[in-house]
Amino acid sequence: MKQIKIALVIFLIILTQSVNASFKIESPAFPDLIHFRSADFGYIPYGKILSGKMIISNQTDPYGCFNSTNLAAKQQFLLVKYGNCSVIQKALAAQQSKVKMLIVMADHDSIDEVHMLNTVKSDKITIPVILFSKSIGDQIINEVKKQNGVLKGQCFFPRNIAKQGPVSIDYWFDPLDSNNYPFFYRFSSLHQDLGSDVKFRIHLALTFDQQESSQNYKTESCVSNGKYCANDPDGPGRLQGKDEVLIGLAMLCLQELDSSYKLTQTLFKFDFICLYQEKNRQLPLQCLTDVAKNNGYNITNFNEQCFAKHFKNSDLQGDNDLLEKEKILFQQETVQIWPELYVNQRAIRGDIQSLEEVESAICGGFQDPVPSACYDYFEYQDDSINPGYIILTILLSALVMFFILFGVFKLYYHKKFKEQIDGEVNNVIQKYLSFQDETDNS
The missing domain is CATH 3.50.30.30 (Glucose Oxidase; domain 1)
Known part of the structure; x- marks a missing residue:
């Protein structure tokens, strides 16, 4: 029941x-x-x-x-x-x-x-x-x-994730907030195993269009004269919001070169080596470059080339095509909180820093057949509810109930019919016996 x-x-x-x-x-x-x-x-x-x-x-x-x-x-x-x-x-x-x-x-x-x-x-x-x-x-x-x-x-x-292949994964995060990085720890091994079955993209949770702010704010916290900004990441420390924008831009440039699991491994190593260790935290751009090289990126003069390629002007005050794309996506997706994880264009709620949540959301986005990594590496179990199965179950249950009721009614009417026939037979016999008695008496 x-x-x-x-x-x-x-x-x-x-x-x-x-x-x-x-x-x-x-x-x-x-x-x-x-x-x-x-x-x-x-x-x-x-x-x-x-x-x-x-x-x-x-x-x-x-x-x-x-x-x-x-x-x-x-x-x-x-x-x-x-x-x-x-x-x-x-x-x-x-x-x-x-x-x-x-x-x-x-x-x-x-x-x-x-x-x-x-x-x-x-x-x-x-x-x-x-x-x-x-x-x-x-x-x-x-x-x-x-x-x-x-x-x-x-x-x-409801899982509410459209099933497709490859699965698209978009992660919005603050590049200098270490609390945003556990996702990369959780996802890195799965990313490596899934390979080309997933399309992974990082995105920057920045502040945009602050051209009307004070000149001091724009100088310390922004590039492109206030178009792309970030809050001060370390309070009284030497880093400024502008540094966060530039480190995020460098990560986007790494993504352009290679968005495979090499990127996720580089990012979680960046957190451990560059954000947790105070001496490296003061020079995050150089630290990111060193980590990327050690993780297999073949780069030389990386930051200079990245900035020269995407900034319209060399003084970092002109437009930037990569950051402009991020701004448009940020506004289209109406990102309000971060870190934010999207799987197949669907925002995932819950603890997205949890291994179980990450695995369930990503593997739940695959069309059948689900990649073996979802079963082998994490012992994934697809517990999603198939609406077709539910409807079929209801229809079969209704059909079974119909046959049960039909059988009950059949037995009931068979019994009533038998009683009626028996009654009529008894009446005929009684009439015959009465007639026989009258004949004998005469």
């Missing part, structure tokens, strides 16, 4: 052509699927359905900031209010209470533009965290009270 309910939920999602993750509450008070937004951290079980009972956070801690108040929500869905502490703290508290999934109730109804952002502690979150609108949250609270706490829900996380 549980499997049939799940199949019906998915079938309903398919029929309504929902391309977003959807939540279904098993109550007449919620006839429609509920839209929610996933956090930009934590675990997102793409292609799966989670089921659980809705639990409201304890009245002494309605914001869910302390795990000791939510022990009753073990292996259930916990609903907490937004505010009073960070969403990360709420998620950690819920996780310590063994909650299956955390639902944060927003303080307003416009959730599409809300980002529950990645922070330093977010890599410790291993449960899904989602956001409901305030009106939905209030309705759930009222319904839980009406039903004495017995309200169940099912959450569907």
Whole structure:
């Protein structure tokens, strides 16, 4: 029965052509699927359905900031209010209470533009965290009270990644922020094994079109007279925002030369050698060149050639074709947070610095047959839900139910028919016996 309910939920999602993750509450008070937004951290079980009972956070801690108040929500869905502490703290508290999934109730109804952002502690979150609108949250609270706490829900996380080959992977990041580099550690070996089955591109999360800013800002933080800028990467240190723009440009030039796994290996080595070691951090351009050479790039006077090729003027103040392309893409993709991972033009939510998330997202984007590296190297399991399979299952179930009902009705009418025939035969026999008695008496 549980499997049939799940199949019906998915079938309903398919029929309504929902391309977003959807939540279904098993109550007449919620006839429609509920839209929610996933956090930009934590675990997102793409292609799966989670089921659980809705639990409201304890009245002494309605914001869910302390795990000791939510022990009753073990292996259930916990609903907490937004505010009073960070969403990360709420998620950690819920996780310590063994909650299956955390639902944060927003303080307003416009959730599409809300980002529950990645922070330093977010890599410790291993449960899904989602956001409901305030009106939905209030309705759930009222319904839980009406039903004495017995309200169940099912959450569907569609993979939502178009399958193609080769898979396109786009990664937006801050080139001088070491927190953006764990992705390269996770992806490098898989990139090497997948080879030409993936098309990988890095992109720069910069600030664009600051021509109206002060001259001091443009001098320290920008190139091309304020068109391409970055914030100061090290505060009182010697590096400036302009250095970050130039190091990013150099990485794009390396990508032009070779965008294979050699690039991802160079970048994660750059983080370890150039960003973690203070003496090298002060000269990131030279350090990047040295790392690239040691990693197989055949380059001479690399930075000078890169800048001369792409800047219109030699003083770094003219237009730059590579950075202009980055600006256009940045605006087209409406990148709002970074690091940001796109697989087949679809933004991936959750902890994209996690090995499991990276592997699941990338391998989930392949058309059949999925490359062997997804199975051999990471023991990948394609747990995505095939809508055709679900529809076929429902149709077969309906067909089986039809034959069962047909058999029951057939037995019923056969029994009724037999009883009717037996009754008529008995009547005939009784009439015959009565006639025989009358004949004998006469």
